Amino acid sequence: AQKITQTQPGMFVQEKEAVTLDCTYDTSDPSYGLFWYKQPSSGEMIFLIYQGSYDQQNATEGRYSLNFQKARKSANLVISASQLGDSAMYFCAMREGDTGGFKTIFGAGTRLFVKA
């Protein structure tokens, strides 16, 4: 069965520093997608970044990068130059399935606090 694990319930980072949020996953499907979402205190879910299981290079989107280590089944999110507005809940997610339908499952989340 597919599984997503985020072992850090909470993280603190100083403004302007980089932070890594951990995510490990487990799946037997060779084709899958990995995602990170941000949920600010206002409650909405915001898509940040995507990594496909066959992608050779790590995904990057602005200050976000995904450190994809396939053999270790990890997909850590790196946020560079943290800003106060980065304070939020961050969810790692994995999609697997086929043309019939897809499930995306979410980890328990990591709450990030950015200190001024």
Next chain:
Amino acid sequence: DSGVTQTPKHLITATGQRVTLRCSPRSGDLSVYWYQQSLDQGLQFLIQYYNGEERAKGNILERFSAQQFPDLHSELNLSSLELGDSALYFCASSTTTGTANYGYTFGSGTRLTVV
């Protein structure tokens, strides 16, 4: 505004009652997904519809049902409500069944409180 519209934003109802949550996907999106977010269970996938057909099912209770209409809006029906059903219910949409390499667009959610 993400383009995914969920109504109502807040709902308070009594145990044993039935409610309907509504979702209008982003323009052009054919897939709709329903998620339940509670404090103790995190984000749980409930069900996916694609162009009116059910495509994937998660841990959706038998008391819950959903459908997607020809205009692509979707409704999630929750019946015989229990206190434990209190949660934030999200709808998300995407353009395909999920093969595209981008994430879902989420609505702002419906906060259901069962008293």
